Amino acid sequence: MNSTTVRSLLVRGMLAGLAAGLLALVVAYFLGEPRINAAIAFEDSHSHEHEMEIVSRSLQSTAGLATGVLIFGVCLGGIAALAFCFALGRVGRFTPRATAVLISGAALLTVFLVPFLKYPANPPAVGDHDTIAKRTTLYFLMIALSVLLAVAAVILGKRLAPRLGAWNASVAAGAAYLFAIGLAYAFLPAINEVPADFPPTVLWQFRVSAIAVQLTLWTAFALSFGYLAERVLTPRPATSAAEEANSESDTAARTAASAG
The missing domain is CATH 1.20.58 (Methane Monooxygenase Hydroxylase; Chain G, domain 1)
Structure with missing residues (x-):
């Protein structure tokens, strides 16, 4: 390309x-x-501190x-x-x-x-204001892990395809991805600040x-x-475009002739 x-x-x-x-x-x-x-x-109903709004809610x-x-x-x-x-x-x-x-x-x-x-x-x-940096870091870490593991799963699927076939290789790669994501879910800390x-x-x-x-x-x-x-x-082939243009011109010519 x-x-x-x-x-x-x-x-x-x-x-x-x-x-x-x-x-x-x-x-x-x-x-x-x-x-x-x-x-x-x-x-607002649970807070006694009212900070000045820099940007209005509207x-x-x-x-x-x-x-x-x-x-x-x-x-x-x-x-x-x-x-x-x-x-x-x-x-x-x-x-x-x-x-x-x-x-x-x-x-x-x-x-x-x-x-x-x-x-x-x-x-x-x-969410606690004091943990914003930690929560943001963990979230972007989870995105990076998910993307990298997905790329690894695609590579694994392509390498397994000659031996297992396309379908079985895809299933195996998908299972490996889900297993790795499950480990990430288990080892990364949970956050519950509701x-x-x-x-x-x-x-x-x-x-x-x-x-x-x-x-x-x-x-x-x-x-x-x-x-x-x-x-x-x-793109549309040039011949078909030319044929369509000729057809439109012929139609216009016949219309003009009938009108005359």
């Missing part, structure tokens, strides 16, 4: 990420923001949310497009659309879902909304980028 094609796919990946970010923004606003407001109300929930989600979508779209360029033709004989879906599904699983199950997202009022009287429904709904945002983002990206990538990599 030449540099011009990679550049074209990168641009389309960022555009697809932007479009996916717009859809994810809608989900985040209507599903996530009400739960954040409920968590903030709980925090700005955070509108322009701030939009900026964060859209930039996140564009960045992930660009990274996923580069991963697509590397994976196309190397992970199997898949079409561009199928490869885009595969890359998006793998990203959703390894970058979000696996770390989320160990260290789920929490709304405001959940206040005893925090509404469990708000916590559950907030985490479901976080999953919904990521699911929307990656599904929309897979579909839009797959379509754009296919148009770049499998």
Whole structure:
């Protein structure tokens, strides 16, 4: 794949990420923001200290949310497009659309879902301010482990394929990945800083909304980028385009003649 094609796919990946970010923004606003407001109300009712607001809540929930989600979508779209360029033709004989879906599904699983199950997202009022650095480090460590183990599983599957066959090799590699993730879950420290009287429904709904945002983002990206990538990599033959143009001109000529 030449540099011009990679550049074209990168641009389309960022555009697809932007479009996916717009859809994810809608989900985040209507599903996530009400739960954040409920968590903030709980925090205010249990705190006697009132810090001065540097950025208003209304700005955070509108322009701030939009900026964060859209930039996140564009960045992930660009990274996923580069991963697509590397994976196309190397992970199997898949079409561009199928490869885009595969890359998006793998990203959703390894970058979000696996770390989320160990260290789920929490709304405001959940978590000790003194452990922010520790929690952030553990979360990014879990992401790094998940991605590296997934890459190792793919390599293992490709090496086992000649002896076991593609299906059995894939099952074995997947089992090895799950086993390694299970060990990571067991040895990394657990974090549970949810206040005893925090509404469990708000916590559950907030985490479901976080999953919904990521699911929307990656599904929309897979579909839009797959379509754009296919148009770049499998362009319409010039002969068919010329035939279509001739057909359109003939139709216009017949229409003009009948009108005359």
